[in-house]
Amino acid sequence: MSLHSVSIIGTGAYLPDAVITNADLEKMVDTNDEWIFSRTGIRERRKMGDEQTVTEMGAAAAQRAIEAAGIDPAEIDLIIAASFTADLAFPPLAAMIQREIGATRAAAFDTNAVCAGFLFAMVQGAQFVQTGAYKTALIVAAEGLTRFVDYTDRNSCILFGDGAGAAILRAGEPVAADAPLSDKTGFIDFDLGSDGTRVNVAFVPRANAPAAWLKTLSEREQITPYIWQDGRAMFKAAINGMTDSVKRILDRQHISAEEIATLVPHQANLRIIEAVGERVGIPTERVALCLEEYGNTSAASMAITLDKWKRLGRIGQGDLVMFTAFAGGLTWGSALFRM
Ligand SMILES: CC(C)(COP(=O)(O)OP(=O)(O)OC[C@H]1O[C@@H](n2cnc3c(N)ncnc32)[C@H](O)[C@@H]1OP(=O)(O)O)[C@@H](O)C(=O)NCCC(=O)NCCS
Known part of the structure; x- marks a missing residue:
């Protein structure tokens, strides 16, 4: 059996401008920079604007991945979005992002494996591309976690931030499934x-x-x-x-x-x-x-x-x-x- 190779031909990310520092958190809960950094390795996280949407963040990351890959959005066959903080329960975030980026030909759906969502979506997308069913897939993950953080709980509020990332998967030549790794x-x-x-x-x-x-x-x-x-x-x-x-x-x-x-x-x-x-x-x-x-x-x-x-x-x-x-x-x- 032969399967198409599946390459990552472009990546992109979007991070909102506003920063929550450890010093900011010190004003909200009983904590300090030394504890947070030594126990977690985190100094800062980003916060989306009050008017900003998860869709906008995902679309911005997707746009950057499309530019890095040098493709036209109309070449995208499949969009899988990973998130548990999408703006709406439905339609899927993937369809919301599709509308923003003009990937008119794509089938679009979401995957929810929480923090493992991008990995699961990437593996899922790779199956469609490997088999030759689709040539180009956009995998995008976007999260507005600060809207789900309890800023009175010092055990959790120190960890989470907002942002989005994306990758374009593209089919290459078929390779025998049992070919050597090299x-x-x-x-x-x-x-x-x-x-x-x-x-x-x-x-x-x-x-x-x-x-x-x-x-x-x-x-x-x-x-x-x-x-x-x-x-x-x-x-x-x-x-x-x-x-x-x-x-x-x-x-x-x-x-x-x-x-x-x-x-x-x-x-x-x-x-x-x-x-x-x-x-x-x-x-x-x-x-x-x-x-x-x-x-x-x-x-x-x-x-x-x-x-x-x-x-x-x-x-x-x-x-x-x-x-x-x-x-x-x-x-x-x-x-x-x-x-
Ligand atoms: C949450 C996490 C940072 C806590 O670090 P930890 O080293 O396990 O700390 P503990 O929970 O054992 O707490 C140790 C002490 O620090 C205290 N503490 C907890 N958060 C604190 C904070 N922000 N500042 C100061 N002290 C804090 C605790 O109350 C506890 O005090 P006690 O011993 O008097 O009860 C760590 O367990 C972690 O990262 N877990 C994974 C979480 C994760 O990945 N979540 C994502 C999936 S939803």
């Missing part, structure tokens, strides 16, 4: 998983959440849909989930961690990222980061990081790049690309 470019392998028995580790309730679920929340939480998380449980599960997922791909492809030029992880907490790097054998110098300046932007974080590292010239042609993410669900996944 003959493969673009998308090579993936590993996805979920543990639905742990849905209560992190969540955002909707107004229509089941009564039994709402009963577990305080009165204030029932009125406003905040991000609720068990930080410590998430911390441990994230390290184990991403480490095991990356190792499964390394084992299956018979490659060592030394061969991975760059690890692009979900940006949740620097201590989580460093622990994963250490356990899989990839030193921090080869790990792409942007959480110091942007915090955790959920699904958008991996896309923003990829774009930043590519524009800095730190991801080169032919590099083996491992993506890995972890999310509420619990959900995890990794994907291996040769850029």
Whole structure:
């Protein structure tokens, strides 16, 4: 069997201008810059404007990816948007973005795997392109997390920020599925998983959440849909989930961690990222980061990081790049690309 190679031919990101610094948070909750930076690696995060929409942020990132790829929006066959903070429950964010960027030919739908959303959407899009069903796919993640943050809860408000990132996937020549790794470019392998028995580790309730679920929340939480998380449980599960997922791909492809030029992880907490790097054998110098300046932007974080590292010239042609993410669900996944 032959499958088309799937390359990332352009990336883009959008970050709103307004900054929330650790000093700003010191004025809202009992915390300080030293605690936040040493426990999370975060110094700042961005905040979307009161009038701004998640759609606008996603469209701006998509536009930049389209420009970087040098394609016409009408060439896009498929748009998958990843977000849990879309402006409307429906239509999908992907369709809202489609309207903004004029990708008139595309089929558009959303994927929700929370912080792993961009990774899941990228793997999903790659399936359509690999099979030859579609030639060009836009994968876009956009999140307005500050609208779901409880700024009286010091355990969570320090982590999250707003932003968007995007990538264009494009089909290349067909390659035999069993060809040696050295003959493969673009998308090579993936590993996805979920543990639905742990849905209560992190969540955002909707107004229509089941009564039994709402009963577990305080009165204030029932009125406003905040991000609720068990930080410590998430911390441990994230390290184990991403480490095991990356190792499964390394084992299956018979490659060592030394061969991975760059690890692009979900940006949740620097201590989580460093622990994963250490356990899989990839030193921090080869790990792409942007959480110091942007915090955790959920699904958008991996896309923003990829774009930043590519524009800095730190991801080169032919590099083996491992993506890995972890999310509420619990959900995890990794994907291996040769850029
Ligand atoms: C949330 C997180 C930063 C907390 O860091 P931690 O090192 O695990 O800290 P702990 O929760 O063990 O808390 C340690 C102490 O610091 C305190 N603390 C928590 N937040 C604080 C803050 N912003 N400033 C100062 N102190 C704080 C706690 O109250 C606790 O005090 P205590 O020992 O008196 O009870 C960390 O667990 C984390 O990043 N988890 C992953 C979260 C995630 O990825 N979420 C995204 C998915 S929704």
